Amino acid sequence: MKQLTKAEEEVMQILWKLEKCNVAAIIDEVPEPKPAYNTVSTIVRILESKGFVDHEKEGKGHLYFPLIKKSDYSNQSITKLVDGYFQGSFKTMVSFFMKKNDMSLTELESILQEIKKDEK
Numbered sequence: 001m002k003q004l005t006k007a008e009e010e011v012m013q014i015l016w017k018l019e020k021c022n023v024a025a026i027i028d029e030v031p032e033p034k035p036a037y038n039t040v041s042t043i044v045r046i047l048e049s050k051g052f053v054d055h056e057k058e059g060k061g062h063l064y065f066p067l068i069k070k071s072d073y074s075n076q077s078i079t080k081l082v083d084g085y086f087q088g089s090f091k092t093m094v095s096f097f098m099k100k101n102d103m104s105l106t107e108l109e110s111i112l113q114e115i116k117k118d119e120k
Helices: 006-018 023-029 037-049 070-085 090-100 105-119
Strands: 053-058 061-066
Touching: 006 023, 006 037, 006 061, 006 070, 023 037, 023 061, 037 053, 070 090
Parallel strands: none
Antiparallel strands: 053 061
């Protein structure tokens, strides 16, 4: 799966949220300053060419929808992060974030309880 640019990922986040929409609806979701219609339209077409988005005709326009699930893209992105910066070790990554974010033992235990709950 290809990586997305920051702008492409921002559009994908909106498409994942709205599920199916036109370019105008995407622009409505973008914070100020709003990008130009042509800019968003170009990003959506790039996402189509990358296989992330497809469209269906609606009147004179198009409704766009994601082809890739958010969870699939998230998993791929996290795996790439772990492989690229933590030698493929989730343990090293968690340790790094614990140290950098001054995570307490209580917070770590809470995370472990959530993981155990999800395993059941």
